[in-house]
Amino acid sequence: MDIAIKDIIKKENLVYTKTKLMTDNVLSYCPGCGHGTAHRITMEVVDEKGIQEQTIGIAPVGCSVLAYEFMNIDMVQAAHGRAPAVATGIKRVMPEKYVFTYQGDGDLAAIGTSETIHACNRGENITIIFINNGIYGMTGGQMAPTTLAGMKTSTSPFGRDLHSMGNPLKITELVAQLPGTYYVTRQAVHTPAAVRKAKRAVRKAFELQAENKGVTFVEIVSNCNSGWKMPPVQANEWMEENMFPFYPLGDIKVDGELVKK
Amino acid sequence: MGELKLMKGNEAIAEAAIREGVDAYFGYPITPQSEVIEYLMMEKPHERTGMVVLQAESELAAINMVYGAASVGRKVFTSSSSPGISLYQEGISYIAGAELPCVIANVVRGGPGLGTIQPSQADYFQTVKGGGHGDYRLFTLAPSSVQEMADFIELGFEIAFKYRNPVMILSDGMIGQMMEKVELKDQKPRWSADEIKAMHGSWATIGKPESRERNIITSLDLDPHKQEKHNHHLQAKYRQMEKEEVRYETFDTDDAEYLIVAYGSSARIAQKTIMLAREKGIKVGLLRPITLYPFPEKPLAELASRMKGVLSVEMSAGQMVEDVRLAVGCSDIPVEHFGRYGGVIHSPDEVLEALEQKIIGGK
Ligand SMILES: Cc1ncc(C[n+]2csc(CCOP(=O)(O)OP(=O)(O)O)c2C)c(N)n1
Ligand code: SF4
Numbered sequence: 192m193d194i195a196i197k198d199i200i201k202k203e204n205l206v207y208t209k210t211k212l213m214t215d216n217v218l219s220y221c222p223g224c225g226h227g228t229a230h231r232i233t234m235e236v237v238d239e240k241g242i243q244e245q246t247i248g249i250a251p252v253g254c255s256v257l258a259y260e261f262m263n264i265d266m267v268q269a270a271h272g273r274a275p276a277v278a279t280g281i282k283r284v285m286p287e288k289y290v291f292t293y294q295g296d297g298d299l300a301a302i303g304t305s306e307t308i309h310a311c312n313r314g315e316n317i318t319i320i321f322i323n324n325g326i327y328g329m330t331g332g333q334m335a336p337t338t339l340a341g342m343k344t345s346t347s348p349f350g351r352d353l354h355s356m357g358n359p360l361k362i363t364e365l366v367a368q369l370p371g372t373y374y375v376t377r378q379a380v381h382t383p384a385a386v387r388k389a390k391r392a393v394r395k396a397f398e399l400q401a402e403n404k405g406v407t408f409v410e411i412v413s414n415c416n417s418g419w420k421m422p423p424v425q426a427n428e429w430m431e432e433n434m435f436p437f438y439p440l441g442d443i444k445v446d447g448e449l450v451k452k
Numbered sequence: 453m454g455e456l457k458l459m460k461g462n463e464a465i466a467e468a469a470i471r472e473g474v475d476a477y478f479g480y481p482i483t484p485q486s487e488v489i490e491y492l493m494m495e496k497p498h499e500r501t502g503m504v505v506l507q508a509e510s511e512l513a514a515i516n517m518v519y520g521a522a523s524v525g526r527k528v529f530t531s532s533s534s535p536g537i538s539l540y541q542e543g544i545s546y547i548a549g550a551e552l553p554c555v556i557a558n559v560v561r562g563g564p565g566l567g568t569i570q571p572s573q574a575d576y577f578q579t580v581k582g583g584g585h586g587d588y589r590l591f592t593l594a595p596s597s598v599q600e601m602a603d604f605i606e607l608g609f610e611i612a613f614k615y616r617n618p619v620m621i622l623s624d625g626m627i628g629q630m631m632e633k634v635e636l637k638d639q640k641p642r643w644s645a646d647e648i649k650a651m652h653g654s655w656a657t658i659g660k661p662e663s664r665e666r667n668i669i670t671s672l673d674l675d676p677h678k679q680e681k682h683n684h685h686l687q688a689k690y691r692q693m694e695k696e697e698v699r700y701e702t703f704d705t706d707d708a709e710y711l712i713v714a715y716g717s718s719a720r721i722a723q724k725t726i727m728l729a730r731e732k733g734i735k736v737g738l739l740r741p742i743t744l745y746p747f748p749e750k751p752l753a754e755l756a757s758r759m760k761g762v763l764s765v766e767m768s769a770g771q772m773v774e775d776v777r778l779a780v781g782c783s784d785i786p787v788e789h790f791g792r793y794g795g796v797i798h799s800p801d802e803v804l805e806a807l808e809q810k811i812i813g814g815k
Contacts, residue, residue, distance in 0.1 A: 244662075279517050
């Protein structure tokens, strides 16, 4: 049977389409990287909520520095680590907008720790989307604050030695302790089921932002197959076996209350 | 005539910011300028105009809050003093690179390091020669009175928005702390959301409607050729500032044989020196740069061409004197620097003595 492509591309056959809130620019991410998926679910939420004109995003310094090339909304590129301060500046003068930051672990939990903690502690009505891949992707795979014990990176070539290099930082558990955070959760985007859950978390974070109850914080534990020097599938397996036990997925704080484990 | 008040420089600049209709102030306490944020908190500008005032956790945060609020087309003001301004530098470079308007005040204290809380003018290099990284320029206004502390808020925002460039008000601990009579302008309304959209909607990241492409505030371009082109655009702006925005004042120069060049506090002190000198029959005049960048090099060159010598006076080990020498060029007249520094303020007599020894005696 000869079926022409044009016969298949019909409205009634459409099961999925790229949100128009992602631009047509070619993603700068390595194939297999979680950043693209995290971008997409964020933009799908903004699209589905119909808040493109009400949303302002902050791109960090890191692999996602060019997020503004891919997210079809007004965006500001922040200095390394300062996205929560930039978001504070915007939200304080435009409290009616949805303001979110999108940050890597080096950005959010090393150079920007102070901005992260204080924005969370002040209870700024912003959403923080935190991509934790345990490494500095952009600069070529150096150790991050979230790098696991024993994990090899270009600046811990023999594995992270906790005595001389310090411990991996559970910044998400830390910010959950602060009275200014209202919803804190940890998600992943490596399987279809995880993507659906992560998207629900992002939607919840945006919805709560409109209620002005404080910071909503979504960590996404993600892969960096290039930095980890693994093929994408293996990187995801490694993530499940090594990252998830130390950074367990699930809600950490809901409705301003820590989730009892 | 506007309302007359007796105020500290730091209070005057804060009050002027409220009256200018500034949308937000972000800052971190540091002597000798903490009165700025203290005054603002006390005045409850949120009730007066809706202005936001927030004490940040650090200068790093403060300047990036400025960057954020400026990126949505608001009038944003911040102030600090030398060590804090050092922490601002990365942010200022980003603000200049991303072409955002804002006004920053530096109430300079003695350095280097933690230095002292006393007045100084030793941040001239940092302010007008760069400070942060990259080829950018910080438009710099140097007030020499409490009145100018207030007035330069309005002028600063005018220039900041005209060029979409950060503007620095470079004062010092003396101007910040001293009390003088100041005439305050009437309250301006803050811009409405519609006005901001109309004036700045072409670039400000105030939310993307279907009708236009997204607005992006960034200083990044990974393509060096595009980055160079962006730099050309910035440089063209700076050339225009140099052509159109030079401001200065002269004092007693008509019959002068010697010229003092001084800004801010030093210019006030130099005026007294000139009176003392003239009592002794020495004909001295003053050129006071009001804009330090762009520097009034042409007027200075013209004046210097009919002088027997030029003394650059500033509370530093000699920073502005480099620009004075460049402006005067290769003439044979002596061009020297005098100044006390590290927090010490020179007296009018000391300046006169330096003039007599270094310029009149030294030629
Ligand atoms: C002030 C400053 N210091 C250092 C850098 C270099 N730098 C760029 S990205 C980066 C690390 C980013 O890592 P992360 O936040 O984990 O994001 P990822 O690239 O892994 O997504 C560093 C150190 C910089 N741009 N600015
Ligand atoms: S370096 Fe790592 S984080 Fe960056 S795009 Fe590649 S896989 Fe993703």
